[in-house]
Amino acid sequence: MTLIPQELIRAKRDGGTLDPEAIRAFIAGFEGERVTEGQVAAFAMAVFFNGMQPAETVALTEAMRDSGDVLDWSDLDRPVLDKHSTGGVGDNVSLMLAPIVAACGGAVPMISGRGLGHTGGTLDKMESIPGYSVAPDNALFRRTVKEVGCAIIGQTGRLAPADKRFYAIRDVTATVESIPLITASILSKKLAAGLQGLVLDVKSGSGAFMAREEDARALAKSLVAVANGAGLRTTALLTGMDESLASDAGNAVEVRNAVRFLTGAHQDARLREVTLSLAAEMLALGGLAVDVEDGRGKAEAALTGGAAAEIFGRMVAALGGPADFVERTDGYLPVAPVVKEVAAEGAGTVATVDTRALGMAVVALGGGRTRPQDPVDHAVGLTGLVGLGTTLAKGDPLCLVHARSDDAADAAARMVRQAYQLADAIAAGSGRPAVLDRFG
Structure with missing residues (x-):
């Protein structure tokens, strides 16, 4: 026309x-x-x-998908699955989820993004690993997915290029916060990845872009309706971001947290719940489990039996990282020269956490960016973050700050203290469940 x-x-x-x-x-x-x-x-x-009406959003999504390459995985003998998170603080789920699903028979070509604003980016985390390539050529990317089962990489220039131009203009014209446009932006890239099943992790709370739960619910419903309307089997989980998901926030510190999770050395409870819930959805969508409950059991077995940790190590090696990264994680990840404890200034129970402020503390340390071209310090961050409902005495640690200098550590410590609000134990709540609802 x-x-x-x-x-x-x-x-x-x-x-x-x-x-x-x-x-x-x-x-x-x-x-x-x-x-x-x-x-x-x-x-x-x-x-x-x-x-936009749903049919209009479907048309916009498909048009942006078709503006560039659409990957074809028809040569694989396993279902091609992925997840997308709307972003948060301490959200390193992808690092565990991809190998768990691969260990259960799925193929996970996980095309991820960088951090911007208060949220961390999966690519920045993976670049903490020496030698790991987030931009392999197409042959290496496909070979890794085929032989290992998963690969976590960045978006190529030919994947939904219309979305890249559209988003850049939205970003400078105050039109980012539109549910139809957010929906089309997210899904055009996922559809271009050639997936057969997609699970969405839509977050709400003080550390989410959609802080209000009603907005997050509206986005989740839109994403599920449009994705399925475009022919991609999709479900969504609404998850809470009223506190850091992992107890560590940063880049290298979140990679270390992920390896400890995969090996069973340490697993944060809320992080475990979200990761396994998403894995269960992916396995059910891909026909690798009879239902979500069966998928949960299979995911837990892959995790506790060590298969997921093995696949993570193989993925790292295949994409240029050390062959013994899982076994010698601490020997490879960068370490900040200054580590300081942030002590609570009073006694009480953690009643609320300004999770966005924690993310901005990481950015202030150099672990995030406010402009796409900003460099990232992979070593800095926060570890041992206490969660909602934790009862503290005066002087107990809220977390450890990992910084380049004493001044940077002190500034971050002030931001952390301001982010935590303590109350009497009787008045304080223990927070919402990790998974709040399901759509699809």
């Missing part, structure tokens, strides 16, 4: 429902910039104010 961008923008501005063919033509116009930056911005603002 002949595209007149301003007419499509006018129709959506006036609250109309767009024809799927018109949406596809508009996204196709991104190539060669036949649709201008101003027109993209105007369209995004029109959608921001007037929303």
Whole structure:
């Protein structure tokens, strides 16, 4: 069809429902910039104010998927599965989830992102490992998935390129917080990855982008409806982000936490619940378990029996990291020169945690970025973070700060203390469950 961008923008501005063919033509116009930056911005603002019908969001998602390469895994004899998290603090689930599902017979080509704002990025964590390549060539990526069962890498330039341009414009025009546009952005990349099943971890709470539970629920419902409408079997879990998911937050410290989790040396309870719940959903979607309960049992067996840890080690080696990384983790990960304890200034029980503030403390240490081009210090972070409901005496540790300098450690310690609110044990709650709801 002949595209007149301003007419499509006018129709959506006036609250109309767009024809799927018109949406596809508009996204196709991104190539060669036949649709201008101003027109993209105007369209995004029109959608921001007037929303989209489910069929429109499906069409937008599929059009952005088809703007670049769509991976084909038909040569694999195992189901191709993945998960996506809306982001949080201490969320290193991907590092355990991919090898657990691979150990149970799934193929997990996990295409992940970097941290921005207060949330950590999976790629930044993996780059803590010496030699590990988050940007392998296509042949190595495919070989690793086929032979090991999983690979955690970054997005290639040819995967949903229209989304990259669209998001960059949304980011500078105050149109990021639109559920249809968020939905299309997330799912276009997952659809382009050639998946057969997808589980979404949609977070709510003080450390989530969707802090209000009603907003997170709306996003989860939209993601599930659109993904299934586009032919990708999908479920979603609503999970709490009112405290750090792992007791460690940073890059290398979260990798160390993940290895300890996989080997059974230490497993944070909430992290274990979220990881195994997501694994159970993935295995059920892929037909590797008869239902979610069966999937949970299989995932637990892969974890406790050591198969998941073995696969994680093989993935690291296949993508350029040390062959004995799991066995000698502490010998390879970078370590910050300054480690300081953050002591509670009073006694009481942890009643609330400003989890976003904890994430910003990691950023302030250098462990995150406020601009995409910022470098990341992989060694810094917070460890031993106490959770909601923990009763403390004055002087008990809230966490340990890992920093480059005493000044940086002291500044982060102040941010951590401000993030924790203590109350009388009787008045304090113990927090919400780790998994709040399921959709799909």
